[in-house]
Every structure is written in structure tokens, then in C-alpha cells.
Amino acid sequence: MKALIERIRAEGINLGDGILKVDSIINHQLDPALMLGMGAAFAERFADTPVDRILTAEISGIAPALMTAIEMNVPVVYARKKKPITMSGPVFLETAPSHTKGGETLLLVSAEFLHAGENVLIIDDFLATGKTLLALARIVASAGANLVGVGVIVEKTFEGGRAAMLEKYDVPIHALATITSMAGDTISVRE
Numbered sequence: 001m002k003a004l005i006e007r008i009r010a011e012g013i014n015l016g017d018g019i020l021k022v023d024s025i026i027n028h029q030l031d032p033a034l035m036l037g038m039g040a041a042f043a044e045r046f047a048d049t050p051v052d053r054i055l056t057a058e059i060s061g062i063a064p065a066l067m068t069a070i071e072m073n074v075p076v077v078y079a080r081k082k083k084p085i086t087m088s089g090p091v092f093l094e095t096a097p098s099h100t101k102g103g104e105t106l107l108l109v110s111a112e113f114l115h116a117g118e119n120v121l122i123i124d125d126f127l128a129t130g131k132t133l134l135a136l137a138r139i140v141a142s143a144g145a146n147l148v149g150v151g152v153i154v155e156k157t158f159e160g161g162r163a164a165m166l167e168k169y170d171v172p173i174h175a176l177a178t179i180t181s182m183a184g185d186t187i188s189v190r191e
Contacts, residue, residue, distance in 0.1 A: 001041050009187070014185050018128065039068040054074060055122050055123075056124050056136075061124040072121075081107065081108075090110075091110055094135035094138050109143075111143065122147065127154070130160070152173070154176070155173075155177070158181055
């Protein structure tokens with residue numbers, strides 16, 4: 001997605017250790033027009049895929065998932081990181097390491113919002129090591145639902161997440177921007 005790639009080149013900051021700061025467009029501030037474009041791009045890439053609902057992780061995955069859901073006319077479910085008092089009944093729970101926060105992050109989804117036999121599309125902000133996406137995929141499997149695809153805003157190919165996902169799940173994975181290297185202080189983005 002050309003507009004996204006241009007914004008990453010103009011505003012992205014390599015913080016070292018594989019951490020890409022894109023807070024001005026994804027993780028802290030949101031550009032509504034760019035988010036709408038991302039939702040349309042994901043919907044176009046998964047147009048031939050039957051989708052009943054979209055799953056993401058809070059918080060940075062919510063905006064692109066919502067924009068995609070609007071385009072596809074399906075609901076969005078997001079994995080919570082803390083269990084609120086309103087979440088009662090059975091819960092699907094997985095953990096994933098957080099590269100930016102350190103430590104393990106809980107991912108909880110109420111069983112009332114994921115159903116056996118449904119086709120679930122995962123939309124999230126990053127594909128790096130794949131550990132968060134794998135945790136979301138395990139939640140889909142625990143629900144007895146079908147993972148039908150994964151869409152991410154940014155993929156960092158040098159961290160091996162795509163291979164880790166494809167080793168466990170034979171689904172299409174689409175990235176709107178692909179970072180091929182973050183050596184030194186550079187950010188190499190594939191056209």
C-alpha cells in the first residue's frame with residue numbers, strides 16, 4: 001500500500017533491536033483516511049474469502065480491524081489484555097511475549113463472541129516473530145472456529161513470523177507494508 005509505505009519512510013523511526021516506532025500513524029495517533037484505506041485494502045485482498053468475523057488484539061489492532069470489518073460487513077472481536085468484571089462465563093486464554101513492553105501479555109476472548117464453525121480473519125498491526133498472531137490463531141482453534149487468513153499492517157520479514165505462522169496454519173497472509181531490514185538505523189521497505 002503505497003500511502004502507508006510513504007508514511008513509514010517519512011515518519012518511521014528505527015529504535016534498534018527490531019523495534020519500529022510508527023506511533024504517528026498506527027500505535028498512538030491514527031490517521032483516519034489512511035486507516036480507511038487500509039481497511040479497504042484488506043477487504044480487497046480477502047474479498048474471495050468467506051469471513052464471519054474478524055479477530056485482533058487490543059489496542060493497536062482494533063482500528064485496522066474495525067475499518068476492515070466495516071468494508072466486509074462483519075463484527076470485530078478483540079482479545080483483551082486484562083479481564084474486565086463484565087467478562088463472565090467461559091474465556092479463551094492465551095499468552096504471547098511482548099517485544100515492546102517486555103514480559104508475557106495475556107490475550108482473553110469471551111467464548112460468547114467466537115463460535116465453532118465460524119470463519120475468522122485475523123487483522124493486526126505487526127507480524128514480527130508471529131507469537132501474538134499464533135496466540136490469536138490458537139484462540140480461534142480453541143473456539144472450534146476456522147482461521148481463514150491473516151492481514152497485518154506491517155510485516156518485518158527478518159524476524160521469521162510468516163514462516164512460524166505457515167508452519168502451523170495453511171492460510172493466506174497479507175501485509176500492507178513489508179520491512180526487509182532494520183540494520184543500523186535504517187528502515188528498508190519493500191515496494
